[in-house]
Amino acid sequence: MRKPAAASVRLSSVPRCLRHFHPNNALDEAECLAAFLQNVVGSLLIEGGGLPDNDGSDYGLSLCFDLLRDKITIASGELPFPTCGLPHDHNLPPLWEAREEGGDHE
Structure with missing residues (x-):
């Protein structure tokens, strides 16, 4: 059974983007x-350049949207x-406490 989430956790245990x-x-x-x-995306599309090819920008944009969705899910x-x-x-x-025998987190 999972423990209920703490109201506050140690700052150093939380990724910067989710603090x-x-x-x-x-x-x-x-x-x-x-x-x-x-x-940013609007400016790129208006200028007609789009996202640069093969530099990871498309994946970075996807990660930004994932982060945005995470923040909305947390806020709701x-x-x-x-x-x-x-x-x-x-x-x-801490937010995560590693178990000694395995890599699982609580």
């Missing part, structure tokens, strides 16, 4: 990501994801 210090942060960041992607409460404590809050639990 939210307040429940509204995920939605605010999703809004900024959407605006950035709309402006669909994915229970804890907020981060402040950098000096070392007593908070």
Whole structure:
């Protein structure tokens, strides 16, 4: 059985792109990501250049949309994801705790 998510976790255990210090942060960041992607991709399409070939840009764009979807899912409460404590809050639990025998995480 899975443990319930902690309300706050140690900052150093969370990837930078998913560090939210307040429940509204995920939605605010999703809004900024959407605006950035709309402006950049729109500019590329208007200029007629499109995305550069064979440099990973298409995959990078896909990853941006995945990140945007993750932030929206977290902000909507669909994915229970804890907020981060402040950098000096070392007593908070880590987000992931590796098991000794295998590579699985809690």
